[in-house]
Amino acid sequence: MERYNPSYYIFTSLTRISDMEEKEFGLEVLDRSEWATGDYVVCRITDPGGTSLQLELPNGRMRGVIGDEYVVGALGERFATLEATGTWKKVGTDGKMSILTGGGIFGKLTSKSAFMPNMMQIKYTGHAVRKGRKITMDNFLPEVAYKEFQTPVVLFIGTSMSAGKTTSARIVTNIFKSSNYKVVGVKLTGAGRYKDILALKDVGADAVFDFVDVGLPSSICPREVFQEKIKRLLSLAAHQYADIAIVEVGASPMEPYNGDLAVEALGENIKCTILSATDPYSVYGLMKAFKVVPDIVSGITTNTLAGIKMVRDLCGVQAMNLIDSRTNAKLREILREKTGLAL
Numbered sequence: 001m002e003r004y005n006p007s008y009y010i011f012t013s014l015t016r017i018s019d020m021e022e023k024e025f026g027l028e029v030l031d032r033s034e035w036a037t038g039d040y041v042v043c044r045i046t047d048p049g050g051t052s053l054q055l056e057l058p059n060g061r062m063r064g065v066i067g068d069e070y071v072v073g074a075l076g077e078r079f080a081t082l083e084a085t086g087t088w089k090k091v092g093t094d095g096k097m098s099i100l101t102g103g104g105i106f107g108k109l110t111s112k113s114a115f116m117p118n119m120m121q122i123k124y125t126g127h128a129v130r131k132g133r134k135i136t137m138d139n140f141l142p143e144v145a146y147k148e149f150q151t152p153v154v155l156f157i158g159t160s161m162s163a164g165k166t167t168s169a170r171i172v173t174n175i176f177k178s179s180n181y182k183v184v185g186v187k188l189t190g191a192g193r194y195k196d197i198l199a200l201k202d203v204g205a206d207a208v209f210d211f212v213d214v215g216l217p218s219s220i221c222p223r224e225v226f227q228e229k230i231k232r233l234l235s236l237a238a239h240q241y242a243d244i245a246i247v248e249v250g251a252s253p254m255e256p257y258n259g260d261l262a263v264e265a266l267g268e269n270i271k272c273t274i275l276s277a278t279d280p281y282s283v284y285g286l287m288k289a290f291k292v293v294p295d296i297v298s299g300i301t302t303n304t305l306a307g308i309k310m311v312r313d314l315c316g317v318q319a320m321n322l323i324d325s326r327t328n329a330k331l332r333e334i335l336r337e338k339t340g341l342a343l
Contacts, residue, residue: 020072050119053119057072073106083113170203170271172331
Protein backbone atom coordinates (compact mmCIF):
# COMPACT_ATOMS: atom_id res chain seq x y z
CA MET A 1 0.00 0.00 0.00
CA GLU A 2 1.36 3.44 -0.95
CA ARG A 3 1.46 6.19 1.66
CA TYR A 4 -0.42 9.46 1.46
CA ASN A 5 1.16 12.58 0.00
CA PRO A 6 -1.43 15.31 -0.82
CA SER A 7 0.83 17.15 -3.28
CA TYR A 8 1.09 13.91 -5.26
CA TYR A 9 -2.54 14.06 -6.44
CA ILE A 10 -4.94 16.24 -8.39
CA PHE A 11 -8.22 16.23 -6.45
CA THR A 12 -11.23 16.73 -8.73
CA SER A 13 -14.44 18.46 -7.68
CA LEU A 14 -16.20 15.16 -6.91
CA THR A 15 -13.92 14.95 -3.87
CA ARG A 16 -15.23 18.26 -2.51
CA ILE A 17 -17.52 16.53 -0.01
CA SER A 18 -14.64 14.46 1.38
CA ASP A 19 -11.70 15.09 3.72
CA MET A 20 -9.18 13.40 1.43
CA GLU A 21 -7.06 16.50 0.93
CA GLU A 22 -6.61 16.87 4.69
CA LYS A 23 -6.54 13.34 6.05
CA GLU A 24 -4.28 10.47 5.12
CA PHE A 25 -5.42 7.61 2.94
CA GLY A 26 -3.72 4.71 1.25
CA LEU A 27 -4.11 2.92 -2.08
CA GLU A 28 -5.13 -0.66 -2.67
CA VAL A 29 -5.84 -2.47 -5.92
CA LEU A 30 -9.26 -4.08 -5.62
CA ASP A 31 -10.75 -6.84 -7.71
CA ARG A 32 -13.35 -5.64 -10.23
CA SER A 33 -16.03 -7.47 -8.28
CA GLU A 34 -15.48 -5.00 -5.43
CA TRP A 35 -15.90 -1.85 -7.54
CA ALA A 36 -19.06 0.27 -7.26
CA THR A 37 -20.49 3.63 -8.28
CA GLY A 38 -19.17 6.39 -6.03
CA ASP A 39 -15.90 4.69 -5.09
CA TYR A 40 -13.00 7.11 -4.84
CA VAL A 41 -10.11 5.86 -6.96
CA VAL A 42 -6.69 7.11 -8.02
CA CYS A 43 -5.60 6.94 -11.65
CA ARG A 44 -2.54 7.98 -13.60
CA ILE A 45 -3.12 10.28 -16.58
CA THR A 46 -1.64 8.45 -19.55
CA ASP A 47 -2.87 10.89 -22.21
CA PRO A 48 -4.04 14.43 -21.37
CA GLY A 49 -6.25 14.50 -24.50
CA GLY A 50 -7.06 17.74 -26.29
CA THR A 51 -5.10 20.82 -25.29
CA SER A 52 -8.30 22.56 -24.15
CA LEU A 53 -9.17 19.90 -21.56
CA GLN A 54 -8.95 20.81 -17.90
CA LEU A 55 -9.95 19.31 -14.58
CA GLU A 56 -12.35 20.96 -12.15
CA LEU A 57 -10.94 21.31 -8.63
CA PRO A 58 -12.93 21.06 -5.37
CA ASN A 59 -13.25 24.85 -5.23
CA GLY A 60 -14.67 24.98 -8.76
CA ARG A 61 -11.57 26.40 -10.43
CA MET A 62 -10.17 24.71 -13.53
CA ARG A 63 -6.68 23.23 -13.79
CA GLY A 64 -4.70 22.12 -16.82
CA VAL A 65 -2.73 18.87 -16.87
CA ILE A 66 0.50 17.76 -18.49
CA GLY A 67 0.12 13.99 -18.30
CA ASP A 68 1.65 11.32 -16.06
CA GLU A 69 0.01 12.98 -13.05
CA TYR A 70 -2.18 11.19 -10.52
CA VAL A 71 -5.80 12.23 -10.23
CA VAL A 72 -8.48 11.38 -7.65
CA GLY A 73 -12.06 10.98 -8.81
CA ALA A 74 -15.04 8.67 -8.50
CA LEU A 75 -16.34 5.73 -10.49
CA GLY A 76 -19.50 6.76 -12.26
CA GLU A 77 -21.56 6.93 -15.43
CA ARG A 78 -22.34 9.56 -18.04
CA PHE A 79 -24.87 9.45 -20.88
CA ALA A 80 -24.72 12.88 -22.53
CA THR A 81 -26.64 13.34 -25.78
CA LEU A 82 -24.30 15.97 -27.23
CA GLU A 83 -20.87 15.04 -25.88
CA ALA A 84 -19.96 11.60 -24.54
CA THR A 85 -21.17 8.42 -22.87
CA GLY A 86 -19.32 6.02 -20.62
CA THR A 87 -19.43 3.88 -17.51
CA TRP A 88 -17.04 2.29 -15.03
CA LYS A 89 -18.92 -0.99 -15.57
CA LYS A 90 -17.23 -1.39 -18.97
CA VAL A 91 -13.67 -1.04 -17.63
CA GLY A 92 -11.60 -4.09 -18.52
CA THR A 93 -8.87 -5.94 -16.66
CA ASP A 94 -6.27 -3.52 -18.08
CA GLY A 95 -7.74 -0.73 -15.90
CA LYS A 96 -7.81 1.74 -18.79
CA MET A 97 -10.44 4.47 -18.49
CA SER A 98 -11.31 8.02 -19.48
CA ILE A 99 -12.17 11.06 -17.42
CA LEU A 100 -15.80 11.39 -18.49
CA THR A 101 -16.33 14.87 -16.99
CA GLY A 102 -13.96 17.55 -15.81
CA GLY A 103 -15.45 17.04 -12.36
CA GLY A 104 -13.80 13.63 -12.11
CA ILE A 105 -16.22 10.89 -13.19
CA PHE A 106 -14.03 7.93 -14.18
CA GLY A 107 -15.19 5.20 -16.53
CA LYS A 108 -14.77 3.52 -19.89
CA LEU A 109 -15.65 5.80 -22.81
CA THR A 110 -18.37 4.13 -24.90
CA SER A 111 -19.12 6.90 -27.41
CA LYS A 112 -18.09 10.46 -28.18
CA SER A 113 -19.21 13.28 -30.43
CA ALA A 114 -16.91 13.87 -33.38
CA PHE A 115 -16.92 17.56 -32.43
CA MET A 116 -15.32 16.90 -29.04
CA PRO A 117 -11.54 16.73 -28.50
CA ASN A 118 -10.04 13.45 -27.42
CA MET A 119 -10.78 12.86 -23.75
CA MET A 120 -8.18 12.36 -21.03
CA GLN A 121 -7.01 8.76 -20.81
CA ILE A 122 -6.19 7.32 -17.42
CA LYS A 123 -5.11 4.01 -15.88
CA TYR A 124 -6.36 2.62 -12.61
CA THR A 125 -3.79 2.74 -9.81
CA GLY A 126 -5.95 1.73 -6.89
CA HIS A 127 -8.84 2.53 -4.61
CA ALA A 128 -8.44 5.08 -1.86
CA VAL A 129 -8.62 3.13 1.40
CA ARG A 130 -8.53 3.64 5.16
CA LYS A 131 -8.16 0.86 7.72
CA GLY A 132 -8.57 -1.74 5.01
CA ARG A 133 -11.87 -0.34 3.70
CA LYS A 134 -12.40 1.56 0.48
CA ILE A 135 -13.38 5.22 0.69
CA THR A 136 -16.62 6.10 -1.06
CA MET A 137 -18.72 9.20 -1.56
CA ASP A 138 -21.30 7.73 0.81
CA ASN A 139 -18.74 7.94 3.63
CA PHE A 140 -19.25 11.71 3.64
CA LEU A 141 -23.01 12.12 3.59
CA PRO A 142 -24.20 15.15 5.58
CA GLU A 143 -25.89 14.36 8.87
CA VAL A 144 -29.22 16.10 8.61
CA ALA A 145 -32.57 15.25 10.11
CA TYR A 146 -35.31 14.61 7.61
CA LYS A 147 -37.36 17.73 6.94
CA GLU A 148 -40.24 17.86 4.49
CA PHE A 149 -39.46 20.10 1.56
CA GLN A 150 -42.14 22.78 1.23
CA THR A 151 -40.25 25.65 -0.38
CA PRO A 152 -41.86 27.18 -3.49
CA VAL A 153 -39.92 26.13 -6.59
CA VAL A 154 -39.06 27.70 -9.91
CA LEU A 155 -38.13 24.61 -11.91
CA PHE A 156 -35.69 24.61 -14.82
CA ILE A 157 -35.80 21.70 -17.23
CA GLY A 158 -34.33 21.25 -20.69
CA THR A 159 -34.82 19.33 -23.89
CA SER A 160 -31.15 18.33 -23.72
CA MET A 161 -27.86 19.32 -22.14
CA SER A 162 -26.43 22.73 -23.06
CA ALA A 163 -29.87 24.12 -23.88
CA GLY A 164 -29.52 27.16 -21.57
CA LYS A 165 -30.95 25.99 -18.22
CA THR A 166 -28.17 27.33 -16.01
CA THR A 167 -28.09 30.69 -17.77
CA SER A 168 -31.84 31.08 -17.29
CA ALA A 169 -31.57 29.97 -13.65
CA ARG A 170 -28.88 32.58 -13.00
CA ILE A 171 -31.12 35.34 -14.35
CA VAL A 172 -34.09 34.27 -12.23
CA THR A 173 -31.93 33.84 -9.10
CA ASN A 174 -30.69 37.40 -9.51
CA ILE A 175 -34.24 38.70 -9.83
CA PHE A 176 -35.32 37.17 -6.53
CA LYS A 177 -32.13 38.24 -4.74
CA SER A 178 -32.51 41.82 -5.99
CA SER A 179 -35.93 41.77 -4.28
CA ASN A 180 -34.30 40.68 -0.99
CA TYR A 181 -35.60 37.11 -0.87
CA LYS A 182 -33.64 34.20 0.57
CA VAL A 183 -32.82 31.83 -2.30
CA VAL A 184 -31.61 28.23 -2.25
CA GLY A 185 -30.24 26.73 -5.46
CA VAL A 186 -30.52 22.99 -6.10
CA LYS A 187 -29.41 20.81 -8.99
CA LEU A 188 -31.22 17.49 -8.72
CA THR A 189 -29.86 15.54 -11.69
CA GLY A 190 -27.01 15.45 -14.16
CA ALA A 191 -23.33 14.51 -14.24
CA GLY A 192 -20.98 15.76 -11.54
CA ARG A 193 -19.69 19.27 -12.17
CA TYR A 194 -19.51 22.03 -9.60
CA LYS A 195 -19.77 24.94 -12.06
CA ASP A 196 -23.53 24.80 -12.64
CA ILE A 197 -24.52 25.12 -9.00
CA LEU A 198 -21.71 27.60 -8.32
CA ALA A 199 -23.17 29.80 -11.06
CA LEU A 200 -26.22 30.34 -8.83
CA LYS A 201 -24.00 31.11 -5.86
CA ASP A 202 -22.17 33.68 -7.96
CA VAL A 203 -25.36 35.66 -8.54
CA GLY A 204 -26.38 35.66 -4.88
CA ALA A 205 -28.01 32.34 -3.93
CA ASP A 206 -27.75 32.01 -0.15
CA ALA A 207 -26.99 28.28 -0.30
CA VAL A 208 -26.53 25.73 -3.08
CA PHE A 209 -26.72 21.93 -3.18
CA ASP A 210 -26.56 19.17 -5.76
CA PHE A 211 -26.62 15.38 -5.99
CA VAL A 212 -22.86 15.23 -5.30
CA ASP A 213 -23.64 16.45 -1.77
CA VAL A 214 -25.60 13.25 -1.16
CA GLY A 215 -23.01 10.87 -2.61
CA LEU A 216 -23.77 10.59 -6.32
CA PRO A 217 -21.14 11.23 -9.03
CA SER A 218 -24.05 11.48 -11.46
CA SER A 219 -27.74 10.83 -11.03
CA ILE A 220 -27.56 7.69 -13.19
CA CYS A 221 -28.32 5.04 -10.60
CA PRO A 222 -31.10 2.59 -9.70
CA ARG A 223 -34.39 4.38 -9.26
CA GLU A 224 -34.86 3.23 -5.67
CA VAL A 225 -31.39 4.57 -4.78
CA PHE A 226 -32.15 7.92 -6.37
CA GLN A 227 -35.44 8.23 -4.52
CA GLU A 228 -33.63 7.88 -1.18
CA LYS A 229 -30.90 10.30 -2.24
CA ILE A 230 -33.40 12.91 -3.40
CA LYS A 231 -35.13 12.88 -0.01
CA ARG A 232 -31.84 13.67 1.70
CA LEU A 233 -30.99 16.36 -0.84
CA LEU A 234 -34.35 18.10 -0.51
CA SER A 235 -34.02 17.90 3.29
CA LEU A 236 -30.75 19.83 3.02
CA ALA A 237 -32.56 22.50 1.02
CA ALA A 238 -35.55 22.55 3.37
CA HIS A 239 -33.30 23.32 6.34
CA GLN A 240 -32.35 26.60 4.66
CA TYR A 241 -35.87 28.00 5.21
CA ALA A 242 -35.60 29.86 1.92
CA ASP A 243 -38.34 31.97 0.38
CA ILE A 244 -37.80 30.40 -3.03
CA ALA A 245 -35.88 27.45 -4.48
CA ILE A 246 -34.26 27.65 -7.89
CA VAL A 247 -34.16 24.00 -8.96
CA GLU A 248 -32.47 22.61 -12.04
CA VAL A 249 -33.02 19.17 -13.49
CA GLY A 250 -29.88 18.58 -15.55
CA ALA A 251 -29.96 16.99 -19.02
CA SER A 252 -33.58 16.31 -19.97
CA PRO A 253 -36.30 14.24 -18.26
CA MET A 254 -36.08 11.74 -21.13
CA GLU A 255 -32.43 10.86 -20.48
CA PRO A 256 -31.42 8.16 -17.92
CA TYR A 257 -30.62 10.63 -15.14
CA ASN A 258 -33.87 10.05 -13.20
CA GLY A 259 -35.23 13.45 -14.11
CA ASP A 260 -38.80 12.20 -13.98
CA LEU A 261 -38.34 11.10 -10.36
CA ALA A 262 -36.81 14.47 -9.51
CA VAL A 263 -39.80 16.36 -10.88
CA GLU A 264 -42.15 13.94 -9.14
CA ALA A 265 -40.40 14.50 -5.80
CA LEU A 266 -40.96 18.26 -6.04
CA GLY A 267 -44.69 17.76 -6.53
CA GLU A 268 -46.93 20.70 -5.74
CA ASN A 269 -43.97 22.83 -4.64
CA ILE A 270 -43.42 23.64 -8.33
CA LYS A 271 -44.92 27.07 -8.92
CA CYS A 272 -43.30 27.95 -12.22
CA THR A 273 -41.61 25.83 -14.91
CA ILE A 274 -39.08 27.28 -17.34
CA LEU A 275 -38.07 25.02 -20.21
CA SER A 276 -34.80 25.62 -22.04
CA ALA A 277 -34.88 24.16 -25.52
CA THR A 278 -32.57 23.75 -28.49
CA ASP A 279 -35.33 23.97 -31.11
CA PRO A 280 -39.14 24.29 -31.36
CA TYR A 281 -39.72 20.64 -32.27
CA SER A 282 -37.96 19.45 -29.12
CA VAL A 283 -40.34 21.63 -27.08
CA TYR A 284 -43.28 19.94 -28.75
CA GLY A 285 -41.81 16.47 -28.19
CA LEU A 286 -41.08 17.01 -24.51
CA MET A 287 -44.51 18.49 -23.87
CA LYS A 288 -46.17 15.49 -25.46
CA ALA A 289 -43.93 12.87 -23.85
CA PHE A 290 -44.21 14.23 -20.29
CA LYS A 291 -47.50 16.11 -20.52
CA VAL A 292 -45.70 19.23 -19.29
CA VAL A 293 -46.87 22.71 -20.17
CA PRO A 294 -44.04 25.13 -19.35
CA ASP A 295 -44.83 28.64 -18.20
CA ILE A 296 -41.90 29.96 -20.22
CA VAL A 297 -39.75 28.51 -23.01
CA SER A 298 -36.29 29.98 -23.25
CA GLY A 299 -32.83 28.83 -24.28
CA ILE A 300 -31.26 28.42 -27.70
CA THR A 301 -34.58 28.13 -29.53
CA THR A 302 -35.44 31.72 -28.56
CA ASN A 303 -32.26 33.23 -30.01
CA THR A 304 -34.22 34.59 -32.97
CA LEU A 305 -37.74 35.85 -33.64
CA ALA A 306 -38.20 32.90 -36.00
CA GLY A 307 -37.60 30.40 -33.18
CA ILE A 308 -39.84 32.32 -30.78
CA LYS A 309 -42.69 32.46 -33.28
CA MET A 310 -42.44 28.76 -34.10
CA VAL A 311 -42.57 27.79 -30.41
CA ARG A 312 -45.66 29.92 -29.93
CA ASP A 313 -47.36 28.66 -33.10
CA LEU A 314 -46.43 24.99 -32.68
CA CYS A 315 -46.78 24.62 -28.92
CA GLY A 316 -49.01 27.50 -27.81
CA VAL A 317 -46.72 28.54 -24.94
CA GLN A 318 -44.87 31.71 -23.96
CA ALA A 319 -41.39 31.92 -25.51
CA MET A 320 -38.85 34.52 -24.37
CA ASN A 321 -35.13 35.05 -24.74
CA LEU A 322 -34.28 35.71 -21.08
CA ILE A 323 -30.81 36.96 -21.99
CA ASP A 324 -32.47 39.92 -23.72
CA SER A 325 -33.00 42.56 -21.02
CA ARG A 326 -36.15 43.72 -22.80
CA THR A 327 -37.90 40.57 -21.57
CA ASN A 328 -37.12 41.35 -17.92
CA ALA A 329 -40.38 43.12 -17.12
CA LYS A 330 -42.50 40.31 -18.61
CA LEU A 331 -40.39 37.69 -16.81
CA ARG A 332 -40.89 39.45 -13.47
CA GLU A 333 -44.62 39.64 -14.12
CA ILE A 334 -44.86 35.89 -14.76
CA LEU A 335 -42.70 35.02 -11.74
CA ARG A 336 -44.77 37.30 -9.50
CA GLU A 337 -48.02 35.77 -10.75
CA LYS A 338 -46.83 32.17 -10.36
CA THR A 339 -44.98 32.40 -7.03
CA GLY A 340 -47.00 35.08 -5.27
CA LEU A 341 -43.81 36.89 -4.31
CA ALA A 342 -43.57 40.63 -4.93
CA LEU A 343 -40.78 41.50 -7.35
